[in-house]
Amino acid sequence: MAKTAPSEAEPTWDLIELLFFAYRDFVSDPDHVLEALQFGRAHHRVLHFVNRNPGIKVADLLDILRITKQSLGRVLKQLLDQGYITQREGPRDRRQRLLYVTPKGQALAMRLARLQTDRIGRALADLEPGAHEAAHRFLAALIDPEARAGVLKLIAQADRASRADD
Amino acid sequence: MAKTAPSEAEPTWDLIELLFFAYRDFVSDPDHVLEALQFGRAHHRVLHFVNRNPGIKVADLLDILRITKQSLGRVLKQLLDQGYITQREGPRDRRQRLLYVTPKGQALAMRLARLQTDRIGRALADLEPGAHEAAHRFLAALIDPEARAGVLKLIAQADRASRADD
């Protein structure tokens, strides 16, 4: 009498709610730092993906964030004006404005990533070996199938790009 | 030469970014349904936790959502007016307005939970046995330590409450 019916009748309440609570706390550490700088989560996202993908095109950033160029423009302008991000003309296509973090921008991006990494590290420290890979597979499997390959490629490519700077 | 330095020098880019993309897609299914009803994510959260915790006090709902009563009031009023949620006087303390979903509210809450459950189910179907438990442990471990016990208790209690209705 444990299972109510075939084909998984009962919603997966635990994971639904844990995703809510985990994500809430996961973004809270950066939020506090950003607040002191008069920035919000939107700035964080932009700074993060520019830091991870130096020279990214505006159009590609819009694809990743899935927001309109007007929404992006607002926060991007502030990051540019305050010297966290710079633009350079595309070498081949001079219409493009390729985005790069400045040293100041990189420092902030890394500081925020460090906070989230610390939280993840504390979480994994409590768990079995292989927990990192298990979490990776679960989260990747939650992504829309059409988007999944692109996301995984983006992550892998960004890793190569940043290691090339060492 | 694989690891750059001791004490985990490199940020956990993969999980940081996968949390962003996974959460984005995880909430997208309900978002589409809600849009047709002129509701937003805020309505979903309220409806979800009232459905899962019938008779919850307004104050407790505010604690869970971590928003102000003014923000809650706005969306709660719409859910009340449109017959998704009802209030009853607290039996002991008549100042309290205990919240319950109506049949209509339960139907919507379950429909949204079903969408998220389906996504989780498809994800877990691709993974090893035990992936559910691994995901549960990882997400729970991401929660602030001070909040973690309370969250796990909430989830377990709500499970008991809903099974009592069967």
Add this chain to the structure above:
DNA sequence: AAAATATGTCAACATGGCTGACATAAATTT
């Protein structure tokens, strides 16, 4: 030369956070 593309900008609007002030009813304390 014309059309398409990459980007930026102006204006207006919606959602859902927030603060502060104040109101009411009921419970609790003195």
Add this chain to the structure above:
DNA sequence: AAATTTATGTCAGCCATGTTGACATATTTT
């Protein structure tokens, strides 16, 4: 019984960040 505290609601306004639609400019492609 009176005073205080608690649970909740409400009004008004502000802010961040999403949206649509229209239009401008520079550059590339056809």
